[in-house]
Amino acid sequence: METLSTAKSHGGVQGVYRHVSEATGTEMTFAVFVPPQAARGPVPVLWYLSGLTCTHANVMEKGEYRAAAAAHGLMIVCPDTSPRGPGVPDEPDNWQFGCGAGFYVDATQAPYAANYRMASYVRDELPALVARHFPADMARQGIFGHSMGGHGALTLALKNPDRYRSCSAFAPIVQPATAGWSQPAFEKYLGADPAAWRAYDATALIADGARFPGFLVDQGSADPFLTTGLRPGLLEVACQEAGIPLTLHMREGYDHSYYFISTFMPDHIAWHAERLKG
Structure with a gap:
């Protein structure tokens, strides 16, 4: 592991590594x-x-998480969103697919399957690295994210309830298998059969029996993607039918940006801290 930078912040250390x-x-x-x-x-x-x-x-530069993380004593780990490099297949003109858009899946289709294995990376490889190099209590882990990352957090939590004690999301894509900005990516990564997509769709996982102790979701009412890509009401229905507690805050006037995320970041960190105590 290579250290790219470190800086003292709020009494702790913010580092970037490769x-x-x-x-x-x-x-x-x-x-x-x-x-x-x-x-x-x-x-x-x-x-x-x-x-x-x-x-x-x-999120490191705009998420404003360090003050709350330092107050509650939480380590925050921020992975990249996809593999990158000259040999990685990509669609440079498509912001919804390829580099920067790994969707936290393990791709099964060529040519993407060789590199786009973000589910395995976030669930297995990076935690093992963090456990070796940082003072991390791996028995107390939580996960959260934004938009595509909110989708990733929900699905990883639902599939690994023994790993994560807590899960929250800012404006998550709750049903990517049917959303216009994620369905095409799923088909390229996972193949044409929609049945293969269910393992990476929060509402489908819940319908198929996956359970988690509860979720916190914040969503801006002025988010331009609210009704086309995000659709938090679908998660609300799925959780109600499955008996999963969901705290869903519709935040009046907030959009999809880091102005929204940074506003409610302290609430989410405090919520996780409560569940990661002891």
């Missing part, structure tokens, strides 16, 4: 904030998954 990933076959860059409480021993880990077009840097 390593060669077996899962993606590329170099991967990620960010880690280690709170000051880690000087006394391992601390809980909260994974943040970013949205379309983002890298690790967007």
Whole structure:
């Protein structure tokens, strides 16, 4: 693992790191904030998954998570959103697919299957690396994300309830198998059979029996993608039918940007901290 940068912040350390990933076959860059409480021993880990077009840097620079993370003693890990590099198949003119748009799936279709294995990377490879190099209490993990990353957080939590104690999302894509900006990507990554997409669709996973102790979701009412790509009401119905507690806040006047995310970031970190105690 290579250290690209470190800076002291709120008594802790914000770092950026790079390593060669077996899962993606590329170099991967990620960010880690280690709170000051880690000087006394391992601390809980909260994974943040970013949205379309983002890298690790967007939330690190605009998410304003460090003050709350330091107050609650949480380590924040921010992976990239996809593999990158000259050998990685991509559609440079399509912001909804390819580099920056890995959708947190393990692709099964050529030529994408060789590199686009973000589910395995986030679930298995990166946690193992973090456990080796950082003072992380891997028995206390939570996960959250934004948009495409909210989708990733929900699906990873539903499929790994023994791994994650808490899960929340900002403006998540709750049913990517039928959303116009994600369905084409699913077909390219996972093939033409919609049955293969269900393993990466939060509402389908719940319908198929997956369960989680509860979710927190914040959604802006002025989000331009609200009714076409995000559709939080579908998650609300799925959770009601399955008996999964869902706290859904519709935030009047807020959009899809990091102005929205940073406003409610402290609420989400406090919510996770409560569930990651002890």
